[in-house]
Amino acid sequence: MPGAERETGRFSDAFLDDYFAECDEHLRAIRAASLRLDAGLDAGRLEPAAVEQIFRGCHSIKGLSGMVELGEAETLAHELESYLRTLHEGAHGITRPGVDVLVDAVMELERVIVARRDRAAIPDVSAIVARVRAIAAGGAAPHVPTAAAALPAAAGRRWQAVYVPTPAMLERGVNVNSIRERLQALGTIESAVPEVAEGGRLAFTFVVALSDAEPASAEWEPDGVTWTRLANVPPARAEAPEAPAPPAAARFVRVDLARLDDLMRIIGDLVVSRARLADSLERMERHVPAAEWRAAQEHRTALDRHVRDLRQGVMRVRLIPVGDVFDRMVFVVRDLAREYGKTVRLELHGKATEIDKLLIERMMDAVLHLVRNAVAHGLESPEVRQRAGKSREGTITLRASTVGDTALIDVEDDGQGIDAAAVAARARAAGVEVPDGALDADTLLELICAPGLSTRERADRGSGRGVGMGAVRAAVQEVGGTLTLETDPGRGTRFALQLPLTLAITEAIIATVGDRTFAIPQAGVSEVLEIDPAAVRQLENNEIVPYRQGTLPLLRLSRVFGVPEAPRRARLHVFVTGRGAAAVGIAVDRIVGQKEIVVRTFADRFIKVHGVAGATELGDGRVVLILDVNALAHAGEMRGVR
C-alpha cells in the first residue's frame, strides 16, 4: 500500500493510539508465549496453550491492522494465523525451523507496527511472508498429538460452580468475567455454559478442576456462586482447553502517560507548597504558644509522610517490570547469535524489578547496544572458547535490581574481555592522548566512549542508527545515571547502568558556595567528606586532596561558577562523585541540609549550561540550580584536572 494514501484524515485515524496500545499488549503476550513455546520445544514438551495464545494475538492484530489500513501488518498477521491454524488443528507439530520463522515474523510484525507509529517507512514484508508460507506448506514433521487432545491431566478434584448474576451484583462490579477470572486462579476451567433456568433466570455453569482441596463456599456465596462436588468422571464433551486469561483485562485500565505526568507535576507543586509551609512554620515558632506549635509541627510531619506516600504511589503506577524488555532481548540474542555464529545462553535475573516506563523506553536502545556488543565482540566463537578451556556456549547475563532510589541494570558476558592494549593503540592512532602503563577500567570506558573510537569493525545489520558506546553513555547520563565498566581479559566484561528510579522528584543535598545555594542530587554523590583546607595540595594548575589510598582531584564550585568564595573556613566540604579513577571531589562552603526536590529541567536549549541539570524551588521561594555532578566531573577531566 503506497504511503501517499496514509496522509489524509480517515475514520481510523482517531483510533491509532488505541491501536498501538492494543497491539502492544498482544505483542507482549505473543512474545511471552513464544518463549514458552521455544523452551518447551527444547525440553520436548508441547505447549498447546502457547500456540493458542499466539494464534489469538495474531488474529486480533490482523483484525485491528485491517481497520487502520496497515496492510503489511494485516498480511503478516494473517499468514502467521494460517500457519498457526495448521498447528492448532494438528496438521503437523511445531518444529525448530517453525519456531525460528515464527519468532522472526513476530519481530517483523512489531517493526511494521512501530514504523507506522513513528511514521517511518514501512518495512517490506514479502520475504518473511514467503518464509512463513513455506514453513506452513511444507516440512511436515511427524504429527505428535498435542496435550490438548489428551483429556484433562488427572488434575485434582472436579467441581461445578453455578453463577447466577443479579443487577445488584453487577452494581458491585461482580460479573461473569470477574467470576471466571477468580475461578481461573483456583484451577482449570473445563467448560463454561450459560443456561436460562426456570423463571427466566440466567445461570452460568462452570466445571472447574481445582488444584486446592475445597473452595471456600462462604467467600463465593455473596457473589452468587454455589459449588457442588462432581464425581470424578471425565467431562462428557471435551471442550477446548481454556486459553490462558487474556491478560486479565478487566482489572486493568489503560492510562495516558501524559495524565500521569500531570499528576506528577501536581505532586511536585505539592512538595514545593509543603516546603513553604514548613518554612513559614519555622518563622512562626516564636509567636505561637509552644503547645500549639508542637501540634502544627506534628501535622506538618504527617503531611510530609502523606506527600511522600502519594508521590511513591503515583510513581509505582508508572513502574513496569523490566521483564518485558528482557524478554525482547531473548529474541535479539537468538538473532544475533545466528548472525555471528556464536552459541549463546541468555540468563535473566530480576525480571520482576519495576522501573519507570519512560526510563525503560529511553534505556532500551542502550541496553540493546550493550547486548549486541556482548554477542558480537564480547563472546568468542565456540571453537575459540573450547580451545581456551571454556564451555562452547557463552553466557550473557542481564540483571536488574533496585536499591533505594536507584535502579541497576547489568549486562555481563563471560567472553574475552576488552583488549585494553588494542583500544589504547587505536586511540593513539586517532590522536587521543592515552596515559602510559596499564589502563584502569574507567579510562578504558572513557576511550571506548570517545567519539570516533567506537569499535565499528563492521556495519552491523541490525544496529541501524549506529549507536556507539558514546551514545550509550550519553543516554545514561541524560537521565542522571552513570555507566561503569569492569572487564577481565579472558574472563568477561560487565557494564553496569545505575539509573534514577524516577525522573521528576529526587532527594538532594542543599549546599552553599559564597552567597549562592545549589542542590546536588543524592544519587550522583557517593560520599561526602569533610577535609582540612591545609590538606589541599597544588599540582600544576589543579588542586588535589588525599583520598583513600590515593588522591582526589578537587573542583571548587566557586571557581566553576565564578562565585566569590566565603572567607576561609576551618573545614572544607567535598562531595565525591564518580568511582575509582574517575572520582572527582566537588568542594562547597557549607552543607545546609537534605531535601526532596522537584527537578525542573530547562526547556529552552539556549539556556542550557554545562554542569547544571535544572532548577528547583526551595520552600522559601528561592529558585536554586541543580548541579549535574556527572557533567561537572567530566568537565574537570576535560580540563585535564586528573
Place this chain on the structure above:
Amino acid sequence: MPGVPRAARVYFETLAAQRCVLGVTVTNILVVDDSATIRRMVRAALQPVTDARFVEAETGLEAIERLAFAPVALILLDLNMPDMHGLEVLRFVRAHTAYREIPVLVLTTRQDEDSRAAALAAGATAYVTKPFAPAALAAEARKLLERGGVGAGR
C-alpha cells in the same frame, strides 16, 4: 461508558430495562468484541445513524449476561473470541424465546464462504467482514434496526 459511576450506569440500565427513561424510548445496541479498539470503532461508526445506547461485552459469556439485564435491539457479534465462540453465542440467542427475535449482525475477519454459510445457518441476520467501511456498517445496522421495528434511529 467510561467516566460514569458504575452505580449510575446500572441505574440507567435498569431503567433502560423498562425501555423508558423520562418517557423516551431507549434502544440498546450490544457490541461484542474482545478488542476494545474495535468496540470503539463500531460505536463511532453507528453513532451518526442512531440514538441508541451502546452496551459492550468483551467475551461471549459477558454478552449473554448483558442480554439478560438490558433489552437489546441489535447485536453486533465478533466470532473469534476467547471463552465462548461467537457462533455459540448466536445459537444461545436463537435458542431462547426472550432473545430469539433480536437481529444479529456478525462482524468478523473470516472472509471465506464457509464461515459466512455457517454463521447464516446458525441464525445470523447479516454478515459483515472486517475491516469494515464505517458507512456500510452503519447502513446495514440501520436496516436491521428498522426491520426489527424496535425504536429505530433517525
